[in-house]
Amino acid sequence: MDIEAEIRALQLDSTEDNNGVVNPEDAKPEVEMTDKVEEEGMKDELDTKSQPVQAEPKVKDKEVSAPEDVEALDEMEIDKKRHLNVVFIGHVDAGKSTTGGQILFLSGQVDDRTIQKYEKEAKDKSRESWYMAYIMDTNEEERIKGKTVEVGRAHFETETTRFTILDAPGHKSYVPNMISGAAQADIGVLVISARKGEFETGYERGGQTREHVQLAKTLGVAKLLVVVNKMDDHTVNWSKERYDEIESKMTPFLRSSGYNVKKDVQFLPISGLVGTNMKTRVDKSTCPWWNGPCLFEALDSVEVPLRDPKGPFRMPIIDKFKDMGTVVMGKVESGSVREGDSLLVMPNKAQVKVLAVYCDENKVRCAGPGENLRVRLSGIEEEDILSGFVLSSVVKSIAAVTEFTAQLQILELLENAIFTAGYKAVLHIHSVVEECEIVELLQQIDPKTKKPMKKKVLFVKNGAVVVCRIQVNNLICIEKFSDFPQLGRFTLRTEGKTVAVGKVTDLSSSSSA
Ligand code: GTP
Ligand code: MG
Numbered sequence: 001m002d003i004e005a006e007i008r009a010l011q012l013d014s015t016e017d018n019n020g021v022v023n024p025e026d027a028k029p030e031v032e033m034t035d036k037v038e039e040e041g042m043k044d045e046l047d048t049k050s051q052p053v054q055a056e057p058k059v060k061d062k063e064v065s066a067p068e069d070v071e072a073l074d075e076m077e078i079d080k081k082r083h084l085n086v087v088f089i090g091h092v093d094a095g096k097s098t099t100g101g102q103i104l105f106l107s108g109q110v111d112d113r114t115i116q117k118y119e120k121e122a123k124d125k126s127r128e129s130w131y132m133a134y135i136m137d138t139n140e141e142e143r144i145k146g147k148t149v150e151v152g153r154a155h156f157e158t159e160t161t162r163f164t165i166l167d168a169p170g171h172k173s174y175v176p177n178m179i180s181g182a183a184q185a186d187i188g189v190l191v192i193s194a195r196k197g198e199f200e201t202g203y204e205r206g207g208q209t210r211e212h213v214q215l216a217k218t219l220g221v222a223k224l225l226v227v228v229n230k231m232d233d234h235t236v237n238w239s240k241e242r243y244d245e246i247e248s249k250m251t252p253f254l255r256s257s258g259y260n261v262k263k264d265v266q267f268l269p270i271s272g273l274v275g276t277n278m279k280t281r282v283d284k285s286t287c288p289w290w291n292g293p294c295l296f297e298a299l300d301s302v303e304v305p306l307r308d309p310k311g312p313f314r315m316p317i318i319d320k321f322k323d324m325g326t327v328v329m330g331k332v333e334s335g336s337v338r339e340g341d342s343l344l345v346m347p348n349k350a351q352v353k354v355l356a357v358y359c360d361e362n363k364v365r366c367a368g369p370g371e372n373l374r375v376r377l378s379g380i381e382e383e384d385i386l387s388g389f390v391l392s393s394v395v396k397s398i399a400a401v402t403e404f405t406a407q408l409q410i411l412e413l414l415e416n417a418i419f420t421a422g423y424k425a426v427l428h429i430h431s432v433v434e435e436c437e438i439v440e441l442l443q444q445i446d447p448k449t450k451k452p453m454k455k456k457v458l459f460v461k462n463g464a465v466v467v468c469r470i471q472v473n474n475l476i477c478i479e480k481f482s483d484f485p486q487l488g489r490f491t492l493r494t495e496g497k498t499v500a501v502g503k504v505t506d507l508s509s510s511s512s513a
Contacts, residue, residue, distance in 0.1 A: 086188065089178060151180060182216045194243065228267065333430075398478075402474070490503075
């Protein structure tokens with residue numbers, strides 16, 4: 001049985017992502033009353049020292065333009081244009097950073113002098129063609145090796161949308177960083193190199209094209225723009241045959257990964273290095289056969305379901321620092337936040353007050369779902385917060401558990417590994433990274449009928465769909481997939497490989513399937 005075909009059995013279709021679809025009229029945030037904080041006086045009971053099964057790279061974003069944390073004088077409401085996080089994914093060297101850098105250049109955020117400086121710097125490092133990538137790859141290590149390590153972050157706008165670019169690393173050693181980027185994203189740009197041999201290497205088993213697509217789908221990236229890049233390369237030369245070959249090979253794979261190819265996926269050819277078919281459509285003299293949109297147009301017209309600004313507030317924390325109080329960073333997955341709100345930091349149930357809300361570098365009075373925020377809090381010390389904690393509404397607070405039931409799709413186990421009670425892996429769910437153990441297999445699901453199989457299940461193999469109980473050492477904040485898809489889907493990884501994807505089906509600690 002083809003493993004990829006079975007991923008569909010998990011039913012992680014984007015149609016299920018319409019959680020909280022609302023009338024656009026409702027888009028202006030209205031904050032729920034959260035004044036009555038429960039008087040529980042809970043102490044932080046957490047053992048914050050988790051011991052991952054393996055040493056995985058630190059998950060951290062880097063801000064490309066590093067805006068100053070200035071108190072903007074003109075407070076603005078930020079609901080005029082929609083905001084989307086777009087993650088750039090794909091195999092190593094596909095051209096993600098180059099394309100991201102080119103977008104910033106074309107949208108006027110990088111001047112010619114800076115480009116010339118990067119050209120010189122890249123040449124000095126014998127990496128002439130990497131100068132565009134230097135806009136996104138800001139660390140010395142990244143520039144020397146020509147590989148993104150940390151997720152780069154940058155902002156640009158089109159007619160209808162404010163975008164935050166999350167430039168993920170393609171190298172397999174940094175997949176955990178890619179997961180952190182994809183977990184924050186609404187849409188994805190999958191960058192494929194059309195250069196002879198490069199598409200093939202990326203697409204092979206073990207290549208990151210497949211792994212990134214499967215992870216993106218699991219982590220809630222609802223829509224994908226597949227950009228066939230390096231069309232200018234002399235092995236491609238804007239060949240329609242090459243473009244068609246890539247599209248026809250990718251399409252069945254995207255479908256088997258759970259994407260509705262007609263509704264959720266759009267292909268287009270570009271050259272990230274030259275900047276062709278990006279801000280304006282490619283010239284007919286360069287590419288006579290392309291009649292579709294350019295990248296900016298395609299990004300502009302991507303439709304994603306609106307989220308409910310009136311839902312219970314949820315913001316997974318991806319980073320924190322001290323700055324006149326405690327500042328936490330994250331993306332709002334549900335609800336709205338306003339200066340003066342009382343909220344909880346979960347799972348330690350710390351009661352906090354919102355002193356200020358920043359969207360990018362701007363101070364705002366309130367912000368709704370989909371926004372990347374920095375929120376200044378009183379009532380908690382920075383040391384008492386870990387990434388993976390969730391800033392939550394008081395009245396409808398997020399659950400904190402050490403055990404839950406999930407439906408898992410086993411992708412590919414390590415050689416000789418058996419998936420059974422006692423199996424250990426690293427769980428990635430929104431911004432949580434935590435060692436976990438399978439404590440009991442409850443039922444195997446027949447991938448054809450999607451019904452539970454009768455016989456008792458003790459172990460399963462690659463491709464199986466199984467309902468099981470999973471335990472973690474420290475309390476984690478998660479949701480049922482059916483309530484909040486973004487906070488209820490996860491991946492299991494071990495020794496640098498993604499071995500399973502899953503969704504949370506039950507948060508009670510009893511073993512009901
Ligand atoms: P990782 O961050 O390591 O995953 O790589 P990446 O996908 O960000 O690739 P990057 O942008 O660093 O580019 C890798 C190489 O491909 C560089 O030498 C680029 O100049 C080259 N490249 C990227 N886009 C294009 C393109 O459109 N045309 C050509 N000819 N080369 C390109
Ligand atoms: Mg890169």
